[in-house]
Amino acid sequence: MSNGMEKDIVILGIETSCDETSAAVVRNGREVLSNVVSSQIESHKRFGGVVPEIASRHHVEQITYILEEALSNAAVTFQDIDAVAVTEGPGLVGALLIGVNAAKALAYAHDIPLVGVHHIAGHIYANHLVEELTFPLLTLVVSGGHTELVYMEGHGSFEVIGETRDDAVGEAYDKVARTLGLPYPGGPHIDRLAHEGEATIELPRAWLGPESYDFSFSGLKSAVINTLHNAKQRGEELLPENVAASFQESVIEVLVGKTMRAAEEKQVQRVLLAGGVAANKGLRRALKEACDKKGLSLTIPTLEYCTDNAAMIASAGTILYQSGRRSGDRLNGQPGLLLK
Amino acid sequence: MNGLAIDTSTYVLGVAVVKDGEVVGEFMTNLKKNHSLRLMSAIRTLMEEAEMTPKQLDRIIVAQGPGSYTGVRIGVTTAKTMAWALQIPVVGVSSLKILAQYGRYFTGVISPFFDARRGQVYTGLYRMSNGLVENIRPDQIILHHDWLSALKDLGEQVLFVSPDMTKHQETIEEVLGKKAIFGQKTENLLRPGELALLGMNQDVSVNTHEFAPNYIRLAEAEAKWLAARQGEQKENKGE
Ligand SMILES: [Zn+2]
Numbered sequence: 175m176s177n178g179m180e181k182d183i184v185i186l187g188i189e190t191s192c193d194e195t196s197a198a199v200v201r202n203g204r205e206v207l208s209n210v211v212s213s214q215i216e217s218h219k220r221f222g223g224v225v226p227e228i229a230s231r232h233h234v235e236q237i238t239y240i241l242e243e244a245l246s247n248a249a250v251t252f253q254d255i256d257a258v259a260v261t262e263g264p265g266l267v268g269a270l271l272i273g274v275n276a277a278k279a280l281a282y283a284h285d286i287p288l289v290g291v292h293h294i295a296g297h298i299y300a301n302h303l304v305e306e307l308t309f310p311l312l313t314l315v316v317s318g319g320h321t322e323l324v325y326m327e328g329h330g331s332f333e334v335i336g337e338t339r340d341d342a343v344g345e346a347y348d349k350v351a352r353t354l355g356l357p358y359p360g361g362p363h364i365d366r367l368a369h370e371g372e373a374t375i376e377l378p379r380a381w382l383g384p385e386s387y388d389f390s391f392s393g394l395k396s397a398v399i400n401t402l403h404n405a406k407q408r409g410e411e412l413l414p415e416n417v418a419a420s421f422q423e424s425v426i427e428v429l430v431g432k433t434m435r436a437a438e439e440k441q442v443q444r445v446l447l448a449g450g451v452a453a454n455k456g457l458r459r460a461l462k463e464a465c466d467k468k469g470l471s472l473t474i475p476t477l478e479y480c481t482d483n484a485a486m487i488a489s490a491g492t493i494l495y496q497s498g499r500r501s502g503d504r505l506n507g508q509p510g511l512l513l514k
Numbered sequence: 515m516n517g518l519a520i521d522t523s524t525y526v527l528g529v530a531v532v533k534d535g536e537v538v539g540e541f542m543t544n545l546k547k548n549h550s551l552r553l554m555s556a557i558r559t560l561m562e563e564a565e566m567t568p569k570q571l572d573r574i575i576v577a578q579g580p581g582s583y584t585g586v587r588i589g590v591t592t593a594k595t596m597a598w599a600l601q602i603p604v605v606g607v608s609s610l611k612i613l614a615q616y617g618r619y620f621t622g623v624i625s626p627f628f629d630a631r632r633g634q635v636y637t638g639l640y641r642m643s644n645g646l647v648e649n650i651r652p653d654q655i656i657l658h659h660d661w662l663s664a665l666k667d668l669g670e671q672v673l674f675v676s677p678d679m680t681k682h683q684e685t686i687e688e689v690l691g692k693k694a695i696f697g698q699k700t701e702n703l704l705r706p707g708e709l710a711l712l713g714m715n716q717d718v719s720v721n722t723h724e725f726a727p728n729y730i731r732l733a734e735a736e737a738k739w740l741a742a743r744q745g746e747q748k749e750n751k752g753e
Binding site for chain 2: 220221225227228230231234235237238239241242252268271272274275276278279280282283284285503504506507
């Protein structure tokens with residue numbers, strides 16, 4: 175901070191929960207001094223999805239390169255680091271273990287405190303890098319592994335009020351994309367096609383009862399596959415643009431609808447969008463329109479902080495560090511870690 | 515010369531500390547417990563017992579594999595990150611070579627091995643020469659039966675050492691009969707002190723950033739992908 179009284183807090187963040195090896199240095203939870211991300215996407219493309227063993231192998235080969243670049247880009251040394259924050263879960267266990275063990279090694283070598291961070295807390299705090307968070311707030315988390323509505327009364331307090339009962343929204347995008355013969359990862363392709371087509375096909379909306387904030391996308395995914403199959407049987411040709419537009423419309427209507435209902439019930443003034451699918455243009459626009467209509471302020475991270483990155487982990491780690499959270503030598507990768 | 519040695523390539527969790535060239539402490543368990551959870555506490559405890567701090571270390575030594583993919587990665591990640599952070603070298607030692615050290619007074623050949631499933635083993639061949647246990651056939655993955663037949667052809671006595679001995683001893687005896695020698699149960703476990711000694715005497719030449727496990731084997735998905743691609747290339751050439 176700049177009042178000259180408080181000491182700066184500099185956190186080294188590490189993120190390896192899926193297919194990005196990332197390290198970042200963040201000052202006072204908001205100022206990104208460096209954020210280095212090594213994506214493995216090119217390597218996994220040939221398999222049509224992330225292969226856990228390959229991901230782990232890449233992480234161990236990349237980890238110290240990325241750490242060194244993060245420190246050197248930030249022009250800091252270990253002496254300047256107040257704590258190491260690392261994603262402890264959820265994610266691919268073998269991938270998480272690389273970040274966690276690297277973090278423990280650094281913490282021990284230089285006697286620096288260690289803070290384990292929940293991956294979704296990181297995604298939420300990606301917004302803190304853009305705009306200082308104010309409470310209470312509601313976050314819609316959308317990614318390849320998650321679809322959640324998280325209510326926050328203050329820093330570091332997370333209440334999951336809704337989550338997916340089957341596929342995560344990003345997963346549904348990838349599966350529909352595959353059915354349409356689009357390359358992995360399919361999300362951006364669907365988003366692009368949707369803008370070129372029209373929602374001419376009737377597809378279901380999974381509301382799951384009037385009270386529920388949970389999500390379900392497997393029914394929608396099956397409906398798309400069936401529609402394509404039936405059309406083919408009848409010898410009809412469906413325009414992929416229209417299929418994409420119809421699918422995206424159903425997804426967005428449910429996501430935005432539930433978010434707005436929760437925002438009203440929880441009486442929040444602020445809504446956040448987080449996770450890799452936050453890069454989806456259709457979703458960004460629809461949520462912006464809905465929030466504007468209700469007079470709610472909406473924050474969406476810039477594209478580089480939507481996908482997995484260590485700056486967001488360092489930001490969330492700063493809040494935890496300030497609240498006194500410390501992880502010990504027994505910190506471990508936890509693939510099914512719950513957000514609390 | 516001071517060093518820290520780490521082995522998590524099998525169920526054994528092994529840590530050793532070298533102070534002024536002497537192995538002054540070893541931590542070793544043979545439990546089916548989580549290495550990631552326990553490794554750092556073991557390192558800290560042993561270093562404290564030896565009254566050493568990380569900054570006093572001159573090198574980090576690690577069992578580089580083969581072994582459990584995840585296990586080896588935990589050790590290698592910890593070792594290379596510590597080495598990089600402390601600006602000291604990391605030294606990798608074959609996990610099989612560590613086991614082979616038990617044969618240092620044996621006059622025949624030494625075959626350390628780990629079970630690799632589907633009838634395969636990770637193994638290599640070693641022999642005592644000029645006071646050191648030297649590798650004479652490189653570490654590899656091979657069908658156990660093929661390996662044993664090749665050893666039989668040598669006509670020498672073979673010392674077998676392996677944490678997976680119970681599963682394989684019968685087969686070995688069937689093929690090699692009296693030529694097969696087995697040690698005590700304690701000699702089937704990778705001892706961290708042996709790793710430490712090997713690592714202290716090994717040259718340091720590797721780039722820490724590039725240091726990675728020696729898996730011996732490609733990831734399954736990668737092997738399948740390569741095989742499929744080779745098939746395609748043959749088709750394209752009309753073969
Ligand atoms: Zn993520």
